[in-house]
Amino acid sequence: MRPSGRELSEMRSVSIETGFTKHAEGSALIKVGDTHVLCTATIEDRVPPFIKGSGLGWVTAEYGMLPRATNTRMRREAASGKQGGRTVEIQRLIGRSLRAGVDRVALGERQITVDCDVLQADGGTRCAAITGGWVALRLAVNKLMKAGDVITDPLISPVAAISCGIYAGQPVLDLDYPEDSDAGVDGNFIMTGDKQLIEVQMSAEGATFSRDQMNALMDLAEKGVGELVALQQGATA
Amino acid sequence: MRPSGRELSEMRSVSIETGFTKHAEGSALIKVGDTHVLCTATIEDRVPPFIKGSGLGWVTAEYGMLPRATNTRMRREAASGKQGGRTVEIQRLIGRSLRAGVDRVALGERQITVDCDVLQADGGTRCAAITGGWVALRLAVNKLMKAGDVITDPLISPVAAISCGIYAGQPVLDLDYPEDSDAGVDGNFIMTGDKQLIEVQMSAEGATFSRDQMNALMDLAEKGVGELVALQQGATA
């Protein structure tokens, strides 16, 4: 029934390649099916003004998409002179999600910026960015710990994200682009390794959904996050 | 236990004054406690390029906040030269939520823009904007129907929104600003009159939450939306 022939609860194949670029303190190229996101983590000693002197660290994220990551070319945001609303929303979500897995006291007064740049898009880019972004963050923190700059591990728990939606009346896991375009309801679920919730976003466009449907999507999401966390751990072991 | 002395499941007092401004096709000043939002609906014959000629209508929203709506003065977005990320996120949410209650075929090829401007803020402005915005939209559509420009009512169902969160370990309904600043988890719940879900956004900052807690917040939200819809219907009767 799904365009890709996948089972309702079947994720696309996922790979995570670490060290894809050499300059960043942590980097990973995550591929969720045909969605490819390059994630890099940059450590800086400065923190944003609102926490200066607090002793707390900060984790933030930026998101971008290459103009031809998509089926038709999109205008480059740098050329149009601003980041679109979608970009802003997504990068705020990524930052908030990653921070939920971070002990900011243990991190100390430094900032880690996670850049997530979509090289190729086929649905679910924000979830891939979070899952891959956590890997880049993990690698950067490992470097801090190895250097003795950080003593207690500030990463409390892995953080991963997956989308689910109602496609052709059925709850399905990990929407690809053809499904996403057609689904009346879709959601993004961000969780820790032990399935605690960090962020739940469910949204209907031109439709509504019931609490039962919501629970069915939650069940699928828990399954998917479990699989993703295992892959994250494999990649950073 | 709550700073305001309210019960855990008690909303702030809500009033909706219609016709607050004279030019708009529909207008309402909604007050949810000390949060005051002026909502106006504007009907235009043109639609966005991507639906031109489709026969479908469009409902969109813009959100703003007066510089001194808040406790300390915020910089005017027009002066800083762009809408902040928070503004963009909120107005996309309002538009998406209202559209979920609209039959775009029945509306016909016209656009209704709902402007939500916060005159005074004390938490929950986006929810107040959606609830008040639906009233402005209802009034504008009534005008279209009275004029015979629209025959079938394009408003399928009322749309209302309420925030809930976990404050001091307890699930509470309708966070005001002091609670919102302190809550580790908060959510916005947008529903139709018959409790179908349109959008659910739950978000933890520096914390996580369980599915049980999520369900407790959902229960509160259903209660709150019921009360709001009754007030909307009173105001537009």
Place this chain on the structure above:
Amino acid sequence: MRPSGRELSEMRSVSIETGFTKHAEGSALIKVGDTHVLCTATIEDRVPPFIKGSGLGWVTAEYGMLPRATNTRMRREAASGKQGGRTVEIQRLIGRSLRAGVDRVALGERQITVDCDVLQADGGTRCAAITGGWVALRLAVNKLMKAGDVITDPLISPVAAISCGIYAGQPVLDLDYPEDSDAGVDGNFIMTGDKQLIEVQMSAEGATFSRDQMNALMDLAEKGVGELVALQQGATA
């Protein structure tokens, strides 16, 4: 002869409601007929760089208009990415006018920002903003004096503003929108309580005017300002 049926020298009815919003140090909603402007005054300890360390205070103003304050919806300046020429001109005028009534030594090194936001427009918004803005400023200064932060009253004199113009060949007081659209000559007159001039702006579009006509407008303006100052004093007594 006037569309509203008013006498040539008759102002619209004016009301001033103080304390319309709770956060600002001073606030007033002024209604001049159907022109409604919300004015708030914000006190800050910092001053602009060019007077830092001078011991002098500063009063500045910003002006905005809600998108549907007018008969047809105007694009939100925050969305178009800049304040239009008209906005910039008006807010510079408001700031300059209010400063003319302020003893900047007595104010001490602090800044008061007066925000004037038009909720509903029907001509004469800049004059209403100045008149209402002075009330907000008065209330904020009262708070400073009550707290003992300022000893000598820095407000030398009330400041009020009124428009006059030549409509259908006749000098008229307080143009509303239908008159303003038709008048070949219109002017804004800003004065102190004892009729000293602060700013006079007379402007013809597609016409010219004589010194005699100019004097007739000045006479009307003096009458109007007298009435406005009485109302300001009533509101802040």
Place this chain on the structure above:
Amino acid sequence: MRPSGRELSEMRSVSIETGFTKHAEGSALIKVGDTHVLCTATIEDRVPPFIKGSGLGWVTAEYGMLPRATNTRMRREAASGKQGGRTVEIQRLIGRSLRAGVDRVALGERQITVDCDVLQADGGTRCAAITGGWVALRLAVNKLMKAGDVITDPLISPVAAISCGIYAGQPVLDLDYPEDSDAGVDGNFIMTGDKQLIEVQMSAEGATFSRDQMNALMDLAEKGVGELVALQQGATA
């Protein structure tokens, strides 16, 4: 008494050199003492959208200042990414003033843009721009008439502008920069050749003025405009 040694009612020496640049349909370099403004008039067949199809013409103006026209270098507006409030105000004034001398029916559906660029500034740049701008406009219109594109002269009357102010307690004509910096009250007076008023702007900063003082400034302005109009006519004869 004046820093320059001029009489109270004495203008700076003024010269107008036409044809300073070769591409524009009309051009003039006006020098009012050390204030030098290059004015060019450009004729285009298109008009702004709001008068398309009306058969009416349009005259508009833009104003700029070279970065080192002033005593200390100012940031280039193109580099800072926007025209400042002062620039916007001035160019709106120039356009409005010139239009007051134009019969837009006789001009026909075309636009003339008058660019006024300050090469060197020493006070009174906006007045010099209007006076010189009218010369450029006159020359461009002459070209249209010579070519037979316009039959009836659309320039009803010359337009000229002069500043006056109260300096050291005395009304003085044509403020230069040292006077302008010190004057508590200054005004710009734009008139036709027969002393009809087009625009009067009088403004006090940190002071006020009486109607008697206003009248004294008006008298000086009438004298100044008379002299400027004679020079304009000499230059375009």
Place this chain on the structure above:
Amino acid sequence: MRPSGRELSEMRSVSIETGFTKHAEGSALIKVGDTHVLCTATIEDRVPPFIKGSGLGWVTAEYGMLPRATNTRMRREAASGKQGGRTVEIQRLIGRSLRAGVDRVALGERQITVDCDVLQADGGTRCAAITGGWVALRLAVNKLMKAGDVITDPLISPVAAISCGIYAGQPVLDLDYPEDSDAGVDGNFIMTGDKQLIEVQMSAEGATFSRDQMNALMDLAEKGVGELVALQQGATA
């Protein structure tokens, strides 16, 4: 003598991987040592306004760099709201260079946009972008020809680019970042497959160079371009 141990006339190792992304009509990931640039070519039927209706085609380019492509993180241009001067210069150069190899009549009235995004930078990104961009362009044109949309091959000749410079007093081929930072003179040489020149840019910062030195750099460049063209032809065979 070179930091990398290369001979004076030795290029870094170069690889070109075609089809790196699936959506673009042509794509190539070019690696010149540690400089990695993803190039995609997009075919669109529209052309820029200035050639509409001319029957001629257009080739243009855009250039970007991921924030952490470099040793320290650079601010994202989309976030700072504009493309920097360096970016603008480079993308104009790429477009101009590629167009020199294109028969715009044979291409027909369509536009090909070549996006060059630097995933990792180690000097020479603009040259890598041109060399890789030509490969993406070649692949996109092949697709047009295969589909019969274009009959005569519009690509007259391959286009490739290489940098040379004077490092430690010696002319060297293909500067990497450590060399580039130190070189007083560097140049970019863009040529066709038969060594005709398209663009030569030689530039000294804090130094000068003689015609003899210029000729030595030209000799190196011819050698380098020869090698690059062979690799291009291998990749697109």
Place this chain on the structure above:
Amino acid sequence: MRPSGRELSEMRSVSIETGFTKHAEGSALIKVGDTHVLCTATIEDRVPPFIKGSGLGWVTAEYGMLPRATNTRMRREAASGKQGGRTVEIQRLIGRSLRAGVDRVALGERQITVDCDVLQADGGTRCAAITGGWVALRLAVNKLMKAGDVITDPLISPVAAISCGIYAGQPVLDLDYPEDSDAGVDGNFIMTGDKQLIEVQMSAEGATFSRDQMNALMDLAEKGVGELVALQQGATA
């Protein structure tokens, strides 16, 4: 054969008028045929952040063009909200070229900004800007030396620039606008007084060129620069 009737190796007539404006520390109006550029040099004690405390000086440049410097009016960059790509490229070139003639140690920790504003354009504006800009720089440095602020002359050598190109198949010196529009190849050559090269930019649009042609252009350029340097020295003697 040339539209102007000039010999292939004949420059346009060149004049340099120093002291054209009174405020700048150095100023020159250079006329190369009908190309007129006003160059001013501004000395400031501050330097850019990246050399603060280094003891080194900095020379930078900005470039602008009046809207009607050209045959048809161009949009003012301040109005369009950014400097175009061409402007940015040119001003970077001017700054880089002038710096090549400066001993930044001798200059000391101060910045000189050279503004080059085109009053009238007829081809070759960037070269005229460099040649005239050097004169303004020379005059400003003379002032520093006269005042004893700088002891050793920081200007190592004059810097001048000329364009050459291939027009109608022939190498020609100093392209004017009609030639520039038609030339398939054109170049800008920036040299010191003793013909050392600072920058060479040769560029083909829709054509290519051989090394022999490149050498012919170089020969012409050396001749032209010789003549320009003589004129610079005359103007600053």
